[in-house]
Amino acid sequence: xxxxxxxxxxxxxxxxxxxxxxxxxxxxxxxxxxxxxxxxxxxxxxxxxxxxxxxxxxxxxxxxxxxxxxxxxxxxxxxxxxxxxxxxxxxxxxxxxxxxxxxxxxxxxxxxxxxxxxxxxxxxxxxxxxxxxxxxxxxxxxxxxxxxxxxxxxxxxxxxxxxxxxxxxxxxxxxxxxxxxxxxxxxxxxxxxxxxxxxxxxxxxxxxxxxxxxxxxxxxxxxxxxxxxxxxxxxxxxxxxxxxxxxxxxxxxxxxxxxxxxxxxxxxxxxxxxxxxxxxxxxxxxxx
Numbered sequence: 196x197x198x199x200x201x202x203x204x205x206x207x208x209x210x211x212x213x214x215x216x217x218x219x220x221x222x223x224x225x226x227x228x229x230x231x232x233x234x235x236x237x238x239x240x241x242x243x244x245x246x247x248x249x250x251x252x253x254x255x256x257x258x259x260x261x262x263x264x265x266x267x268x269x270x271x272x273x274x275x276x277x278x279x280x281x282x283x284x285x286x287x288x289x290x291x292x293x294x295x296x297x298x299x300x301x302x303x304x305x306x307x308x309x310x311x312x313x314x315x316x317x318x319x320x321x322x323x324x325x326x327x328x329x330x331x332x333x334x335x336x337x338x339x340x341x342x343x344x345x346x347x348x349x350x351x352x353x354x355x356x357x358x359x360x361x362x363x364x365x366x367x368x369x370x371x372x373x374x375x376x377x378x379x380x381x382x383x384x385x386x387x388x389x390x391x392x393x394x395x396x397x398x399x400x401x402x403x404x405x406x407x408x409x410x411x412x413x414x415x416x417x418x419x420x421x422x423x424x425x426x427x428x429x430x431x432x433x434x435x436x437x438x439x440x441x442x443x444x445x446x447x448x449x450x451x452x453x454x455x456x457x458x459x460x461x462x463x464x465x466x467x468x469x470x471x472x473x474x475x476x477x478x479x480x481x482x483x
Contacts, residue, residue, distance in 0.1 A: 200431035201229045201272050203297070205257065205290050206279025206309070206420065208234035210249075212461040214241040215280050218417030219424030221464055222446070222471050228428040231273070233260055236282045241416045251282030254289040261293035271300040277427050279309040279420055284328040291336055305430065308337035309423040312346050334371045339430075341423040344382040355383040358392075358403070362483060365396040374398070375436050379422045395440040395480065402437055402480035404444050409451050415462050422447055425471075437480060445474035 202223060207215030216232045223230050235257075238249035264270045276294050281287050297304050310329040330350060334340060344361070348354050351364040361383055365376040374397065381392040388408070395402040425446055429439035449470035453463040464471070 199227065199229055200274045200428075201231065202275045202277060202427065202431060203231045203233060203261075203273050204277045204279075204424065205233045205235060205293075206277070206311075207236045207238065207282075208232070209238050209241050211240045212416070213421075213464060214417040215420050218420040218462060218464070219277070219279075221468070222421055222450075223424045223428045225468050225471050226425065226428050226432065226446075227472075228431055231264070233257065235280060235286050243416055252286070254283060254285035257286060257289035258292045258296065261296050265296065265300065270297055273297050273301060273304055274431055275305040275307065275427055277307050277309065277424060278333070279423065280311040281325045281328070283322060284324040287325065287328040287333060291332065294336065305338045305427070306336060307339040307341060307423060307427045308333045309341045309419065310334070310346050310350075311419075312349055334368065334373070337373050339375050339377065339427065340368055340373045341377045341379055341419070341426065343380045343419055344378065347378055357385065358383055358483075361394055362396065362401050365394055366401070369396065369398060377422075377426055377440060379419050393440070393444060395436060397436055400437075401483040402440060403483050404440065404478055404480040406444055406448050406478045409448075409455050411455060411460075413460050415451065415454050415460060417462050418447060418451070421450065421462065421464075441477060441480055442474070444480075445477045446471045448476065448478070449474050 204216050209217045216234055220230045220232050236251045238247045240247050278290050294306055312326045347364050355361045361381055365378055368376045376396045378394040381394055390405045391408040393404045422443055425443045426439050429442050450462055450467045453467035457463050
């Protein structure tokens with residue numbers, strides 16, 4: 196029997212709704228990967244509600260929890276680390292410390308960094324020091340980077356003027372060390388208004404994918420967290436990056452279709468669970 200992969204997911208958690216680990220853990224499990232969730236923050240709900248309760252995890256707890264897993268002899272079974280929303284730059288450095296400890300137990304471990312930065316228009320609050328950490332430290336260590344367009348702009352230092360600009364911006368990140376860059380949401384002048392576009396850039400090729408843009412009164416939160424988690428899960432299950440990219444786009448689309456049908460602001464992960472594992476419609480990426 197083939198061994199089930201194990202993934203350490205270090206990001207935010209909300210008690211109500213779906214963001215961070217609350218958006219990623221169940222879908223990752225549903226496609227067949229074991230998840231070890233480590234929550235950087237625990238909030239009552241995601242911050243786009245405008246108010247929330249909860250607290251940020253002390254950064255020292257992150258390497259301490261990793262060491263606790265090492266103490267019981269299980270750390271070598273960790274195949275990948277996923278990091279997302281950070282409450283502080285100190286948490287980010289603690290994650291890199293934990294990653295180094297895991298690599299000592301399993302040198303083949305993969306690290307996917309979802310570089311969550313602030314988005315004031317959406318009410319997403321991230322300290323400026325976190326953005327600096329992601330730009331200057333995390334990108335150099337990550338095997339995979341999964342920015343959205345705003346985060347890609349922050350890495351590059353300017354907004355794109357075209358799709359080709361987006362490709363150039365993403366490819367420039369490969370020089371920092373990642374094997375691949377997945378841009379979860381493209382936005383550039385001239386983009387088709389009725390399409391949701393994504394980009395995957397590897398050393399060998401650039402892949403562009405389009406799927407229908409679904410209309411919502413308020414766009415659901417946690418879609419990026421879902422995307423990063425599923426992409427990494429499919430890589431652990433043996434997919435090549437292109438296959439993982441296409442599968443992820445299809446599975447996320449299925450979740451959004453169910454969410455739209457329910458007129459929900461929160462992702463309908465449970466209702467869509469079978470279609471996460473077995474998407475009905477696939478979207479083929481085009482090589483640029």
